[in-house]
Amino acid sequence: MGKKIEMKTLKILAVLALVIAVSAFAVDKVIVKKTGEGYAVGDFATDFKLKNVDDTTVSLANYKNAKGFIVVFTCNHCPYSVAYEDRIIALDKKFKEKGYPVIAINPNNPKAYPEDSFENMKVRAKNKGFTYLYLFDDGQHIYPQYGATKTPHVYVLEKTKGGNIVRYIGAIDNNYKDAKAADKKYVEDAVNALIEGKSVPVTLTKAIGCSIKA
DSSP, rough: HHHHHHHHHHHHHHHHHHHHHHHHHHHHHHHHHHOOOSSOOTTTEOOOOOTTTTTTOOOOGGGOSSSEEEEEESSSOOHHHHHHHHHHHHHHHHHTTTTTOEHHHHHHOTTOGGGGSSSHHHHHHHHTTTOSSSEETTSSSSHHHOOEEEEEEEEEEEEEETEEEEEEEESSSSSSSSSTTOOOHHHHHHHHHHHHOOOOOOOOOOOSSSEEOO
């Protein structure tokens, strides 16, 4: 009789242990979903509505004829961002008419770094002659969705019937100091491949730049 009770108790304990393990796994899954690191290559990127330096509100849906987008998280003050400004302009000029415009977004909190305020964005865009949109992530809602951590941090999106698919994430090229010395032009190669209907040769690189200021 004692052995039967002991066996029954062991079975109950085993079931409880299994329930606890499954519950812990489920909770862990929820946490991963909530605190994930943003988009991975192959994910669909949601649209957004952000203010441009001309005070208009812009979303990707505005671009009816676009084939995709070169989304660049950048800012005013970061020396890496400044070093890449001419290259970002060149990318926009080269690919805008081919259906892949540059959409630049400033993700920084101006309270943490006043130089990156919306008013200073307007000044920077005018002085530098930006050919592309320069949007303000007011409230910092968009960059966490993407998983951007640096300025600059690039996401190449391909527009499809199902939505905008992330095809490349990372750096613009492999030499922030000197555009002429860069022998790996990741963003340019990615967009060229998409235009030609080919697979992107390099889909993920490490973004090099300043950390985003929260």
